[in-house]
Amino acid sequence: MDAARTDQSQNEPCSFVIFGATGDLATHKLLPALFDLERVERLVDDLSFIALARRSWTTDDWLEHVRTLLKDKIEQSSIPQEVLNRFLARFRYLQADLNDTESYRTLAADLTACGSTGSRTVFYLAIRPADFVTVIKNLKAAGLNEPRGMNRVVIEKPFGEDLESAQVLNRVLHQNFDEEQIYRIDHFLGKETVQNLLVFRFANTIIEPLWNRNFIDHVQITVAESIGIGKRAGYYDRAGALRDMLQNHLMQLLTVVAMEPPPALEADALRDEKVKVLRSIRPIGKRAVHAHAVRAQYTHGSIDGQSVVGYQQEENIELGSITETFAAAKFYIDNWRWRGVPFYLRTGKRMPRQHSMIAIRFKHPPQQLFRETPLESIDPNWILLSIQPEESMHMEIHVKQPGLDMNTRVMQMNASFLKTDEQTLDAYETLLLDVIEGDRSLFIRFDEAEWAWRVIDPILKFWTVEREYIPTYPAGSWGPAEANRLFDSDDQIWRNEL
Template sequence: MYNPENHIYVIFGASGDLTKRKLVPALYALFVQKMLPEKFVLLGVSRSDFSDDEFRNRMKEAIIKYKEIDDESQIDKFVKKLFYTPISFDDEIHYKNLLNKIKSLREEFGTNGNTIFYLSTPPNVYGIIPQRLTSVGLNKQDDGWKRLIIEKPFGYDLESAIKLKDLLLKDWTEEQIYRIDHYLGKETVQNLLVTRFSNGIFEPLWNRNYIHHIEITSAESIGVEKRGGYYESSGALRDMVQNHLLQVVGLTAMEPPSSLEASAIRNEILKVFQSLRPFKKDEIKNNTIRGQYTSSKIKGEVVKGYRQEEGVNPESQTETYAALKFYIDNWRWGGVPFYIRTGKRLPTRVTEVVIHFKETPHFLFAKHQMNNSCNMLIIRIQPDEGILLKFGMKTPGAGFEVQNVNMDFHYSDLTNQRIPPAYERLLHDTMKGDSTLFARTDEVLEAWKFLTPVLECWKNDKNVPLLGYPAGTWGPEHADDLIEGDGRHWHYPCKNLADDGVYCEL
């Protein structure tokens, strides 16, 4: 396994939830697997006033509580590499102190100038911190590389994304910036590339001649929990569609890259985004659905509606469900509808890509529910990760009655392989300088450009309804109306890959 160069990993917002739950447990897992450099230091930075020992104790508890790997024997050795310094994100004096702290750690541990800055902070300081780092020269690469890791969201809309882009690229190069999307760190998302481009049985069929439509679902069974304040300013479209789901669309629809180099893969994803057919104002009402979950009873327990959640406006117009139908205007996908949906308080937590192949031109055999029983390839991203192929077989007995059967592969069948969690893979990639699974500036701007008409229409057009749906159901009552063709509907997945049906989780 390739070990990264020696460096210091600086996490801004080190007292926050993401650092405890994901980042430090992931770094510990890399340490146990000997995938960190020989000389490695983690410096936590945030407003809280901790000593080094207090920070280490908190992180030790986090590693045990949110463990990514079973081996706990090396925790004490790992936390000796952890240090902490308090900071006010907008105070230039504090950045001089930060520079001095980093210099002293470099001298003590011999890490040279290589440094990663991870912004696990509220988005409103994404522009401030890089500017302050620049003011003390921490963006300069004459003594070693410097990298900036930014969590989503990258901007609130197209205008703010362009402003943030201009601010960052004033002092940092595109190669230094890594926009992290944990969805792209999932093994099964990456497996989209392998499924398509390493199998001669799939790639020849992966086009408008053989595919009827494609749907991508990301469903969550939980509500907004205690994130009501954040979600009010975001909504499902900004929170999930603009980044996660459109990136999955890019991987599903892209042309074969010329190589596995990061730039080659990202170039092909960008071409997909540039080919997205723009929404016309008068088309949005018929090609999008937005919804908001209402109070319901699930398994005998009363569940709050979105407007009753903590931090939510009692008259909120924020969507917790979003579904879109759109087209990719290029040679491969001309005329093939793509459907994406995401929502809170749906029956189960699941993310999957469903490829619906066209029906045979002539039906020789009796089929039930003809339109929805044609061949499907289901790529399950989470949970019960794997691949499922649905096809027709003869029912035993007289006649030629056809029924659908499943051929499935589950990642859990690879019992001797540990599947690294998304953040573990992505953090290691940032250390190696591998930007393949990170969104580039031009991709992000194209995604915002595509969704801006929808955001504006939903905000300003009173004729586009916000539909209620009871918590624990598959969204608004008319969600199936979005799917083209008589009798067609969304694929209703279950927690288990090989099961499906509207009621399986209820």
């Protein structure tokens, strides 16, 4: 084994502990992603998993749960049984109460018994954000944060519920773990399209010279969901769309679109440039919130021909709740590249379909050359980056229509990032492998999270005190008409389709 491989092996964990192993996140995201990494043989041989949950199961009960969970995936893809057997052999199950220090001592004893003492362990917190501090403190009480610099802790979003709580959570983390051990995960950063955006911008000389205020009219970032809140009322009715989506997912996409080229593709170099973007966002004053942000809540409507209830009628929603299920905001980045270019961000539930897209609209040509096609009727050029459900890039340009007159029409150039025989990685597969291998490039440093909260906090505080009324939009629509007032000019409209 060469030196490089030896260093990598020493950097990889021996144990991967999943807190909340029977919850929705672990069930629908983590376990399928880890199994796919097993299938493609990207997990080191001596890596073991410890599943922690409240259910009074044995390890055999847990293994049967995993078999049932992965059954359809295995049958549809004709995955050999030996792959499943190899995956299951990595697991142990421990019943645990997050608030009981004895559970953590039991975990510590288990790690010692399996030989993980002195080796790296990943603690993945697939739990409610309200429980993060409790788990961190109990890990310390059981000595599981030692030695410092060794173990890794993975924190799901949202990181705090406002600027102050994010700072408190960060202080607790830093009292027990070093920054290099903390992995703040945002699964949008693991998506192929988002990573491809870096390549698209910085590896193509025909694109980067146009990526500035001289050519771009505005940028739109949309994350639309057709689903409602499901069984997440307890969390969502306290969080809302601004905290749940816009502060993290959409702000991260904004930084990737707007950042300067980093000196190297290294974790801190990338994150330094993203922080510069967040620090350059023009602050929104209290009196300007109404002009820069819109919120709304869905009422009953129809999606895919199926009638759905409004937010007020969802199970366990507080009577008269004004929690927003739609949030849109306008930001300006006051730096040399972007000064004066508006960035429009929006996200909402119960919209017509699941759809995430970055849309860049270019300015009109400066001169009218085609007499038969008035300048004001020429559609602008767009670059459209689809994140989900498909991952692809589209570019809209003008061509001449066949015939004697000099009329133009828009032609769309479509490019999938995948060849016909290729499959994309799930975002969690990418990020989990990075956690295991110790690559922090696609994870959020605290100053990123803090500056994102600084940008959002004025909106959050303004909405908190305005509790008498919230606009609505019917389920199955693209949001409230009020969102259109964010635009700087009459020819700017929301881009809903590719």
